[in-house]
Amino acid sequence: MTETVGSLGRREFLQSTTLAAAAAMAPVLFNNVSAQESPSQELSAGVIGTGRGMAHANAVLNAQGIKLNYVCDVDQKRLDLAMKTVTGRGAKAQGITDFRRMLDDTKLDVVFIATCNHWHAPATIMACSAGKHVYVEKPGSHNAREGELMVMAARKNKRVVQMGNQRRTWPAIREAIAKLQDGAIGKVLFARCWYDANRPTIGKGKTVPVPETLDYTMWQGPAPDRPYVDNLVHYNWHWRWHWGGGELANNGIHSLDVARWGLGVDYPTQVSFLGGRYHFDDDQETPDTGTAMFQFGDKGCSWEVSSCHPRREEKHSMVIFYGTEGTLHIIDPGYKIFNLKGEETAKGTGAGGEQQHIDNFLECIRTGKSPNSEIEEGQKSTLLCHLGNISYKLGRMIKFDPVSRKVVGDKDAEALWGREYRKGWEPIV
Numbered sequence: 001m002t003e004t005v006g007s008l009g010r011r012e013f014l015q016s017t018t019l020a021a022a023a024a025m026a027p028v029l030f031n032n033v034s035a036q037e038s039p040s041q042e043l044s045a046g047v048i049g050t051g052r053g054m055a056h057a058n059a060v061l062n063a064q065g066i067k068l069n070y071v072c073d074v075d076q077k078r079l080d081l082a083m084k085t086v087t088g089r090g091a092k093a094q095g096i097t098d099f100r101r102m103l104d105d106t107k108l109d110v111v112f113i114a115t116c117n118h119w120h121a122p123a124t125i126m127a128c129s130a131g132k133h134v135y136v137e138k139p140g141s142h143n144a145r146e147g148e149l150m151v152m153a154a155r156k157n158k159r160v161v162q163m164g165n166q167r168r169t170w171p172a173i174r175e176a177i178a179k180l181q182d183g184a185i186g187k188v189l190f191a192r193c194w195y196d197a198n199r200p201t202i203g204k205g206k207t208v209p210v211p212e213t214l215d216y217t218m219w220q221g222p223a224p225d226r227p228y229v230d231n232l233v234h235y236n237w238h239w240r241w242h243w244g245g246g247e248l249a250n251n252g253i254h255s256l257d258v259a260r261w262g263l264g265v266d267y268p269t270q271v272s273f274l275g276g277r278y279h280f281d282d283d284q285e286t287p288d289t290g291t292a293m294f295q296f297g298d299k300g301c302s303w304e305v306s307s308c309h310p311r312r313e314e315k316h317s318m319v320i321f322y323g324t325e326g327t328l329h330i331i332d333p334g335y336k337i338f339n340l341k342g343e344e345t346a347k348g349t350g351a352g353g354e355q356q357h358i359d360n361f362l363e364c365i366r367t368g369k370s371p372n373s374e375i376e377e378g379q380k381s382t383l384l385c386h387l388g389n390i391s392y393k394l395g396r397m398i399k400f401d402p403v404s405r406k407v408v409g410d411k412d413a414e415a416l417w418g419r420e421y422r423k424g425w426e427p428i429v
């Protein structure tokens with residue numbers, strides 16, 4: 001396989017604004033997005049990645065006015081299982097292992113991206129450049145620079161791009177945030193978030209031949225080449241910096257997005273993340289336990305992780321907002337409100353899952369409206385994860401300028417803003 005960007009042409013794809021122009025680019029209003037020219041026309045969709053992507057495929061099959069035309073996975077074994085599922089539901093989709101084939105289809109309208117983190121932004125940028133609207137899983141980018149490029153690609157190509165942080169659409173969560181912003185607990189001062197799990201060790205991998213069913217070259221894609229090891233695919237890449245962002249970018253993004261939404265803030269001024277890999281001696285590079293802190297002027301936020309200890313006796317909320325007159329607890333998929341005496345004063349619950357979030361995305365393609373988690377808004381939350389991980393890697397607090405949207409006075413941190421890419425896969429808008 002050659003390292004090109006398909007029949008779009010590598011030269012055409014790499015033509016772009018310069019990095020200097022990108023940095024100077026002012027925010028663009030969402031009304032530059034083009035609505036589907038014929039709202040009554042049935043949309044055509046393709047899904048990349050058949051792990052998490054099967055939730056996307058099922059949502060497409062459940063939705064009105066859209067058909068599933070492509071299912072893609074670099075692992076033929078997984079692709080075969082996925083095709084068995086979608087064809088069993090009546091879909092007449094093509095199964096492919098190289099997603100660039102769907103980008104070459106001028107009749108394809110929508111691409112759903114449920115790949116590894118290191119593919120999120122490059123695939124989104126390529127899809128936007130090919131004229132497709134995009135639904136991309138969280139966190140949406142592998143590093144901070146990619147988040148900037150994704151927004152640029154959406155604006156330049158006037159595409160609707162929605163990030164998969166579904167709580168932005170869940171009815172009860174929206175109700176909770178509305179009450180919070182209406183003063184249900186007084187002035188909101190702080191949000192505490194956490195995630196816990198009981199993840200086992202990933203062991204120490206051995207270099208082995210690539211499985212015959214896996215196109216490892218395509219799996220690596222934009223990431224610089226690394227030898228294939230037997231404890232990497234299809235999930236443990238999350239815990240290695242080369243491909244993933246640890247638990248902060250994996251599950252932390254969900255709660256931090258809700259926290260930032262409820263606090264009504266955009267960019268932090270200071271970020272720190274301390275912790276370690278305490279529970280096992282293995283190949284995991286990212287912390288299993290730790291605490292990240294985010295300062296937003298007169299408001300703050302924390303995120304705690306305990307991914308190898310479930311803390312069952314503590315698990316009752318994902319986010320708690322602290323206000324001058326009480327607290328609001330986000331308890332997926334609902335909420336509870338307490339006064340300062342600890343008395344419950346209100347609660348709500350509702351549907352969760354993907355369907356409504358994806359329906360919102362599809363509606364916005366037809367109307368040109370901004371989706372509930374439009375990519376620029378989503379990447380504001382993802383940036384918290386990237387800054388937290390930079391702090392962890394360097395072992396010190398990071399200062400950030402919300403106006404210039406740049407790290408302040410730290411060349412080591414600035415060097416971690418982006419990454420190196422395999423030649424020919426540089427994601428340039």
